[in-house]
Amino acid sequence: MRFDTIDSTHTWGKKNIHTLDPEAFVCATALEQTAGYGRHQRTWKSPKGLNILATWCFTLPSNSSYIGNLGQVLSLSAASVLETLGFPAEIKWPNDMRVQGKKIMGVLCETQLIKDKKAIVLSFAFNVNMNEECLKQIDQPATSLAALSGRIWDIDEIHDLFLKQFLSDLAILMEQGFAFFQDKYEQLLAFKGQTIRCFDGVKMLEGICHAILPDGRLELLMPDSSKILLSAGELSSF
Numbered sequence: 001m002r003f004d005t006i007d008s009t010h011t012w013g014k015k016n017i018h019t020l021d022p023e024a025f026v027c028a029t030a031l032e033q034t035a036g037y038g039r040h041q042r043t044w045k046s047p048k049g050l051n052i053l054a055t056w057c058f059t060l061p062s063n064s065s066y067i068g069n070l071g072q073v074l075s076l077s078a079a080s081v082l083e084t085l086g087f088p089a090e091i092k093w094p095n096d097m098r099v100q101g102k103k104i105m106g107v108l109c110e111t112q113l114i115k116d117k118k119a120i121v122l123s124f125a126f127n128v129n130m131n132e133e134c135l136k137q138i139d140q141p142a143t144s145l146a147a148l149s150g151r152i153w154d155i156d157e158i159h160d161l162f163l164k165q166f167l168s169d170l171a172i173l174m175e176q177g178f179a180f181f182q183d184k185y186e187q188l189l190a191f192k193g194q195t196i197r198c199f200d201g202v203k204m205l206e207g208i209c210h211a212i213l214p215d216g217r218l219e220l221l222m223p224d225s226s227k228i229l230l231s232a233g234e235l236s237s238f
Helices: 009-019 067-085 145-149 155-176 178-187
Strands: 002-006 026-033 052-061 090-092 096-099 102-114 117-126 195-199 204-212 218-221 227-230 234-237
Touching: 002 009, 009 026, 009 052, 009 102, 009 117, 026 155, 052 155, 067 090, 067 096, 067 102, 067 117, 067 155, 067 178, 117 155, 155 178, 178 204, 195 218, 204 227
Parallel strands: 002 026
Antiparallel strands: 026 052, 052 117, 090 096, 096 102, 102 117, 195 204, 195 234, 204 218, 218 227
């Protein structure tokens, strides 16, 4: 499903997922979003026709223990594609993608309960053909495939690579859980071993970005040598 202009593919997914075939994997993409957003309702700016703006809608068994890891697995799928293309990436926990210390992709995942299924609305925005001038208008250091390579990329081809890799990784996740991906995720973890700040939704924590657990939680090593486990939060470096 492709839109020329829409407020947000994620908003569309949330509004319409209950009407979609529960056995289908529906991809909604747009050339332009007028109200695109990421986690914490942050605006995602994207000039028309330059980036991947996509939402994937599908269902999973409601008792699946790995649903909270879907965004992390998508980030790993993207990292695999980027590595194949020649651009080593890192993951800013839980699921932001960075190349050369600059953000290239954001992920947002929300769920709804529909009968005995969990309906998944998994969205991502990936910077493909934004030039340096456009990237400078973003409120944090950002990059794109075009900025990294000096060439223009086929957006649909990149989206298809992401989708193929994610469906392969999703099958493994459903069978083996996130523990299968733990080592690879930790290898790609940004700020590992560094002192970071993390806002957990209530308070700001400061500690060392220490490790990823088999369930995808982040372990912070605190100044008093205690450990705090985080299921969600916003990281920033010093």
